[in-house]
Amino acid sequence: MKKYIDLTNVYKNYKGLWVALDEKLEKVIASDFNAKRTYDKAFKKGLKKPTLFKVPKQNIAYFGTNFLC
DSSP: OOOOOOOHHHHHHOTTOEEEEOTTSOSEEEEESSHHHHHHHHHHTTOSSOEEEEOOSSOOOOOOOOTTO
């Protein structure tokens, strides 16, 4: 069973930034407007394989589709 990860506070506090999350994807370790700097900051704090993602500026719905049906 997949674990639900609530990123509501990440969205509220880091709009438009790259963030590096800890191994459990529960805590922001570093953030910056630049992905490389975010990675470097997290690595310097001891995270060997940080998970990076860009927080969107706007919370817009995404609907995917499968064209192979």
